[in-house]
Amino acid sequence: MIDARLLRDDPDQIREAQVRRGASPEIVDQLISADEARRAAIATYETARAEQKRLGAQVAKAQGDEKQALLAQTKELSATVKGAEAAQAEAGATFDELFRQLPNLASPEAPAGGEDDFVVLDTVGTPRDFAAEGFAPRDHLELGELLGAIDVERGAKVSGSRFYFLTGVGARLELALTQLAATKAVEWGLTPMIPPSLVRPSAMEGTGFLGQAADDVYYLEKDDLYLVGTSEVPLAAYHSDEILDPATLPRRYAGFSPCFRREAGSHGKDTRGIFRVHWFDKVEMFVYTTLEDSYAEHERILGWERAWLDALELPYRVIDVAAGDLGLSAIRKFDCEAWVPSQGRYREVSSASNCTSFQARRLDIRVRGEAGTTPVATLNGTLCAMTRTIVALLENGQQADGSVRLPAALHPFLGEVLEPIA
RNA sequence: GGAGAUGUCGCAUAGUGGCCUAGUGCGCCCGCCUGCUAAGCGGGUUGAGGUUGAUACCUCUCGCGGGUUCAAAUCCCGCCAUCUCCGCCA
Numbered sequence: 001m002i003d004a005r006l007l008r009d010d011p012d013q014i015r016e017a018q019v020r021r022g023a024s025p026e027i028v029d030q031l032i033s034a035d036e037a038r039r040a041a042i043a044t045y046e047t048a049r050a051e052q053k054r055l056g057a058q059v060a061k062a063q064g065d066e067k068q069a070l071l072a073q074t075k076e077l078s079a080t081v082k083g084a085e086a087a088q089a090e091a092g093a094t095f096d097e098l099f100r101q102l103p104n105l106a107s108p109e110a111p112a113g114g115e116d117d118f119v120v121l122d123t124v125g126t127p128r129d130f131a132a133e134g135f136a137p138r139d140h141l142e143l144g145e146l147l148g149a150i151d152v153e154r155g156a157k158v159s160g161s162r163f164y165f166l167t168g169v170g171a172r173l174e175l176a177l178t179q180l181a182a183t184k185a186v187e188w189g190l191t192p193m194i195p196p197s198l199v200r201p202s203a204m205e206g207t208g209f210l211g212q213a214a215d216d217v218y219y220l221e222k223d224d225l226y227l228v229g230t231s232e233v234p235l236a237a238y239h240s241d242e243i244l245d246p247a248t249l250p251r252r253y254a255g256f257s258p259c260f261r262r263e264a265g266s267h268g269k270d271t272r273g274i275f276r277v278h279w280f281d282k283v284e285m286f287v288y289t290t291l292e293d294s295y296a297e298h299e300r301i302l303g304w305e306r307a308w309l310d311a312l313e314l315p316y317r318v319i320d321v322a323a324g325d326l327g328l329s330a331i332r333k334f335d336c337e338a339w340v341p342s343q344g345r346y347r348e349v350s351s352a353s354n355c356t357s358f359q360a361r362r363l364d365i366r367v368r369g370e371a372g373t374t375p376v377a378t379l380n381g382t383l384c385a386m387t388r389t390i391v392a393l394l395e396n397g398q399q400a401d402g403s404v405r406l407p408a409a410l411h412p413f414l415g416e417v418l419e420p421i422a
Numbered sequence: 423g424g425a426g427a428u429g430u431c432g433c434a435u436a437g438u439g440g441c442c443u444a445g446u447g448c449g450c451c452c453g454c455c456u457g458c459u460a461a462g463c464g465g466g467u468u469g470a471g472g473u474u475g476a477u478a479c480c481u482c483u484c485g486c487g488g489g490u491u492c493a494a495a496u497c498c499c500g501c502c503a504u505c506u507c508c509g510c511c512a
Contacts (some may be wrong), residue, residue, distance in 0.1 A: 039471095039472070039473090042471075042472055042473095042481080043472065043473070045481080046471095046472065046473090046480060046481045046482090047480085047481095049480090049481060049482090050480060050481070052492080052493080053481090053493090055492080055493095056440070056492070056493050057440075057441095057493095059440075059492060059493070060440035060441075060493080061440085061441090070492080071492055072492090073492085074492040074493080075492050076492090077492080078491085078492055078493085243468095243469085366469095373469080
């Protein structure tokens with residue numbers, strides 16, 4: 001959530017941010033009146049409660065008839081206090097529920113509009129010209145089957161559609177990418193983490209995944225636990241309810257975890273292969289820093305994502321995601337999209353978001369400063385999403401005979417070329 | 423899964439219905455004193471919310487949430503966490 005004081009001090013700023021997202025600014029007026037109602041209820045309750053405490057102190061000292069009179073008076077007041085407290089709690093809950101639906105203030109620098117209104121910031125490398133090379137590119141699934149790397153048929157048999165087995169060199173490829181990513185992360189000063197992938201509702205809610213994205217989340221009703229869609233969730237909740245020493249910022253983590261996504265709104269999209277699946281593993285970067293430093297840190301995270309794709313020798317472009325496509329928590333988001341030859345277009349392989357203090361307010365993560373405590377800023381970015389990276393490596397590195405040439409960074413793990421097994 | 427114990431301010435502890443506006447010690451911060459340091463002395467030291475131009479005042483906060491009561495750190499119920507024992511298990 002954002003700073004509630006903005007509702008009183010500068011509501012126009014919120015309205016403008018809503019407009020940039022293509023969302024309704026009406027919620028701001030609803031929030032302002034809910035906030036007024038809430039504050040009025042608090043004042044009523046606190047006045048009654050102060051009176052109750054004052055009388056209570058007298059009851060303790062009084063004797064005989066005086067005590068009986070006071071008891072009668074205070075008994076009456078007790079009902080008033082109880083009612084006022086309930087009214088205050090309800091007004092607070094009403095405000096809170098609405099307030100949590102309000103997304104973070106989209107940055108004025110984010111392009112206005114929806115999904116298709118992104119701006120291309122940079123394009124790196126050149127997609128191969130397969131026509132000039134004299135063969136039609138195979139897609140990643142065909143290559144994966146030739147190499148004995150991917151088995152989606154048995155994935156579906158065992159777990160259903162959008163599940164897969166990585167086999168042989170496919171499994172080794174994920175392990176190599178994981179190891180390489182961890183090595184890079186340590187070089188860059190991030191702390192590797194292996195977090196739990198089942199979390200409590202508060203962790204899921206705090207990161208903003210139970211809002212409009214709730215349908216995309218797996219929930220275990222028997223245990224009241226959620227399967228995370230990204231290790232951003234446990235990494236953000238890691239410091240929840242803590243007040244951090246400013247000297248320890250920035251805190252930079254790289255979490256490796258499975259990611260579970262129901263893909264509820266994606267029926268019929270990317271149904272072939274392992275491009276869009278219900279489960280994959282990912283190394284995710286997560287940073288806690290100050291609000292002032294968050295903008296530079298955002299660029300730094302993007303830099304690391306680019307360095308990673310450079311190391312994998314993949315052609316890619318970087319886009320500035322439009323305000324309407326930011327999700328609840330981010331004020332700005334950069335996506336890296338790798339070239340996918342079989343589709344003839346760039347597809348998202350990583351994403352870097354600046355969530356400023358939005359998640360930190362919900363999760364109650366603060367830093368002790370000179371003027372009291374203030375919420376920290378949180379940022380997240382993909383280092384390596386395994387399945388999509390494997391798609392890009394296979395398709396971009398393929399040769400006419402179905403073998404795949406690997407980038408130099410992976411040679412120590414798997415050699416230079418993956419050969420078809422049949 | 424079963425049985426039991428525990429949860430108070432950064433840490434350690436006191437507090438078994440009103441005198442708690444949560445005491446004390448340690449640590450930490452500021453000041454005084456002092457060749458320096460230490461000791462000593464004085465003051466401060468959870469966090470959130472509300473009223474307010476400001477100063478200031480008020481409310482909440484004893485793991486979390488309910489309940490009983492005129493009044494709850496204290497009594498009752500539920501949950502969470504930790505520890506011990508039994509069972510099961512990678």
